[in-house]
Amino acid sequence: MDSTRDERREAVRRVCDWFLEHRRDLPWRRTTPWGVMVSEFMLQQTPVQRVLGPWQEWMTRWPEPDDLAAEPPGAAVAAWGRLGYPRRAQRLHRAATVISEQHGGRVPATQEELRALPGVGQYTAAAIFSFAFGGRAVVLDTNIRRVLHRLDKGEQYPPVSATAREWREAEDWLPEDPAQAALWAAASMELGALVCTARNPRCDDCPVRDLCTWRALGHPEHDGPPRRGQAWHGTxxxxxxxxxxxxxxxxxxxxxxxxxxxxxxxxxxxxxxxxxxxxxxxxxxxxxxxx
Ligand code: SF4
Incomplete structure (x- = not known):
C-alpha cells in the first residue's frame, strides 16, 4: 500500500513538528560541518551513546580538518579508541588531508565533492550535505528505511539492502524546500531511533499513528528472510x-x-x-x- 502525495505531506509535516519538540540535544546538531562529518564517520557502525565521548575528545583535539591533517594517521587511529572498525579513523584522517590540501581546510559543500573524499559513500555524503549544509538530499539510513516501510508499505522491516527503487520512493517523501528536506531527514531518523524502534515501537506516542499502514494492518510480523541479531550487525x-x-x-x-x-x-x-x-x-x- 503506497501513500498519496497529500498523506506524505501531512506525515512529513507532523514528524517535523514532533522532532522540533522532542529531538535529542546531540552535540553534532550544533556544530561545524567538520563536526558533522566526524560524527557521521563515528556513527557509521557505532551507537550514539558510545560516540558522544570520543566525538567530544576528537573535536577538542582537532577542531578543524587542518588540525587532524597535521598529525600522522596513527594519531587518529589511536584516538579512535574503542569505537571499533579503526579503518574509519584512517579514512577520516585521509579525508582531512584532502580537505586541507584541496579545499582550503573547509569541508566541501556539494555532494559530488563530498563523495570524492576517502571514506565517504552515498549515504555519508547525503547526510553531511543535509545535516551540515541544509541541503536537499535523500538520506536513507536504517532508521529512516524502517519508518518508511512501516508507514508506507505496511511492513515491519525493510529488506536487508536498499534497492534503487527504494531510493526513488524515498525521494517522493522529500520536501522541495531544502531546509524542510534537511529537517525531514533529521526528523524521520530521530523518529526511527526514539519511537519507531526496531523491536518495540511506541505507536501510541507516534505523531503519524493514524497514517501508518503497518499499524492499520494490525502489526503483521515480518515474513521476509530471517533478521540477524546484534552479533551479526556490522560484520x-x-x-x-x-x-x-x-x-x-x-x-x-x-x-x-x-x-x-x-x-x-x-x-x-x-x-x-x-x-x-x-x-x-x-x-x-x-x-x-x-x-
Ligand atoms: S505508528 Fe508505530 S509503526 Fe507506525 S510509524 Fe509510528 S511508531 Fe512506527
Whole structure:
C-alpha cells in the first residue's frame, strides 16, 4: 500500500513538528560541518551513546580538518579508541588531508565533492550535505528505511539492502524546500531511533499513528528472510549478505559503484565484494556485477 502525495505531506509535516519538540540535544546538531562529518564517520557502525565521548575528545583535539591533517594517521587511529572498525579513523584522517590540501581546510559543500573524499559513500555524503549544509538530499539510513516501510508499505522491516527503487520512493517523501528536506531527514531518523524502534515501537506516542499502514494492518510480523541479531550487525558476513542480496534483486546486474554504495563502510564493502568474487558467488563483467 503506497501513500498519496497529500498523506506524505501531512506525515512529513507532523514528524517535523514532533522532532522540533522532542529531538535529542546531540552535540553534532550544533556544530561545524567538520563536526558533522566526524560524527557521521563515528556513527557509521557505532551507537550514539558510545560516540558522544570520543566525538567530544576528537573535536577538542582537532577542531578543524587542518588540525587532524597535521598529525600522522596513527594519531587518529589511536584516538579512535574503542569505537571499533579503526579503518574509519584512517579514512577520516585521509579525508582531512584532502580537505586541507584541496579545499582550503573547509569541508566541501556539494555532494559530488563530498563523495570524492576517502571514506565517504552515498549515504555519508547525503547526510553531511543535509545535516551540515541544509541541503536537499535523500538520506536513507536504517532508521529512516524502517519508518518508511512501516508507514508506507505496511511492513515491519525493510529488506536487508536498499534497492534503487527504494531510493526513488524515498525521494517522493522529500520536501522541495531544502531546509524542510534537511529537517525531514533529521526528523524521520530521530523518529526511527526514539519511537519507531526496531523491536518495540511506541505507536501510541507516534505523531503519524493514524497514517501508518503497518499499524492499520494490525502489526503483521515480518515474513521476509530471517533478521540477524546484534552479533551479526556490522560484520563482513552481514556486508557480504547485503551486497549479494542487492545483486540478487537486480537480475540484469548492478554496477560495482552501486553495490559498494549499499554499505556505509567503503573498505569493508570492497573487501566483502572481493570475497564474493573469489568465492564465485558473484561474477564481474567490466563494471557490472551479476550472479
Ligand atoms: S505508528 Fe508505530 S509503526 Fe507506525 S510509524 Fe509510528 S511508531 Fe512506527
Amino acid at each position: 563482513d558476513r552481514q556486508c557480504r549478505g547485503v551486497l549479494l542480496d542487492l545483486v540478487r534483486q537486480n537480475p540484469d546486474g548492478v554496477t560495482v559503484e552501486l553495490a559498494l554504495d549499499a554499505w556505509a563502510d567503503r573498505g569493508q564493502a570492497e573487501r566483502s565484494l572481493a570475497g564474493l568474487l573469489a568465492d564465485e558467488l558473484v561474477r564481474r563483467d567490466g563494471e557490472l556485477l551479476t550472479l
